[in-house]
Amino acid sequence: MIPFIGKRLMEAIPVLILSSLLVFAILHLVPGDPVDAMIGAASFGISTPESQAALVASIREQLGLNDPLPLQYLHWLGNALRLDFGQSFLRHQPVATLIAQRLPSTLELAGAALVLSVVVGMAFGILAALRRNTWIDGAVMILSLGGVSMPSFAFAMLLILVFSVFLGWLPATGSGSFDRLILPALVLGYEGTGLIARLTRASLLEVLGREYINTARAKGLPPRLVVLRHALRNALIPVVTIVGLQVGRLLAGSIIVETVFARQGVGQLAIDAILQKDYPLVQGIILLTASAYVIANLLVDVSYGFINPKIRTA
């Protein structure tokens, strides 16, 4: 087990290092001097050229832009590891504070979507497998295919149109209350629900065809127990992987869903920061999100090794 974890760790570290290099490079690859971008925001009320120049110099000093690049990178990375991503150009607050303010909303949305897709996806998958080749099976399969092909923003607009505009049951935008969470969580969870339903169905059908299931049936176990106690345990192993992969999907999807539903989350903050050229904020969000993604996938891989011992030697 230890070598297995070590190997996975060795694969994750280069991704983390290259991600940090890429994110660090943003500030140096943008056209023009990043300080000019800050000046635009910071120089209200300063008009004399001397004070402009003094401001530029002080900002360069503050950002450490006079140091050689490798030193700048190490300095920046050191700060980033302590969750210090510097000051937002426009909002005059530490980037970490800004992200921390928005994080609960995003976590709430992603958590709700994950629970929804796991519970509903597995339930639908089991149902479709047990009622194979009936209309129930067909309906579940069509619903889950829709989840893969349907762009989340189009699905979101459809739900808003039906449930907010026509029926008036749920609010279309905003965050902070349960009724404002339902539609966004549905949208964000839909694709995962479809994937999990399809996989659970396929995996359960495969396991149900095995010899030991016949044995369990032959010794007279009630069909319900055969499925729940014997088949499902093995059938759910591949499902665990796909649940892990959801983490990345949810992170990416939340950016779009938050924008459609005007939720004050990290994703929307990222889009605002990009449009406003607030580079430290963009860097902080992207580095944190990418790290969360890599670490989540690492944890899934490792837990998969615990669940299925065969994988450790592979």
Add this chain to the structure above:
Amino acid sequence: MPALPKPAGPYRRAWWRLKRDRLAIASAVVLGAIAILAYVVPLVIVIDPYQQSLRDSLLPPGSPGHVLGTDNFGRDVLLRLIDGGRISLTVGVAAVLLSATVGGLIGLVAGYFGGWVDRILMRIIDVQLGFPGILLALVIITILGSGLEKVTIAVGIGGIPRFARVVRGSVLNTKHDLFVEAARSIGASDMRIMFTHLVPQTLGAAITIATFGLATAILSIASLSFLGLGAQPPTAEWGLMLSEARKYLRVAWWLAVAPGVLIIAVVMCVNLLGDAVRDALDPRISSTAD
């Protein structure tokens, strides 16, 4: 002696299989109809999707002269959808071409030369695969700035790893085949072997990836335009049209439905076609999960 009929090549046989797939043909017909509307109609009649007429703003579908109604500036929705179709299909194809060219070259070089070249290139590709696609797109857009061309580049770069992987796999499978040895023994250069002998062998797999890639590219570009990072007003891009329709949902729902339905239809048809192309090119692989 009568000449035997020429044996059918793999692509001809794939074409036969594809023609029997009704779902694939239906998807192709829908896509073809949209493509003809988008590319041919503007050639035949003069359309101006930017013609404003504030007196005629927010007309419902079925109004005289505006089959699908008008938007808040009184612009004809149908004409904007047609123009948007041309934009979406063009940038989608452009993004896939970018991924295919760069990714294909990386895969070809890595697979053919092997050794440390292969290890370094594939390591980079693996790292890119481990980095969420949307974050990479956001990094590239932050650096390049927003705009339709920049979003196309960002999405194109995001598609590189899959092409690189698949092309490398095909090259590894064929580079020790007899015809490659034969080419080398008559003194063909590395370049010649790679581009005239190995590239055709990788096309089958690359076509499958390209079809799915087109669906992903169209969807990603529309999503980024929806977020305000891609096409800028007044461009008639479907994702942007959908985003602009948000403000008028309560008074003019048709503004959201029309581009939404088209995006879903195009992405779904391209995906179905991708499934069929994969099955047709490689009948050993089954398309369904079960």
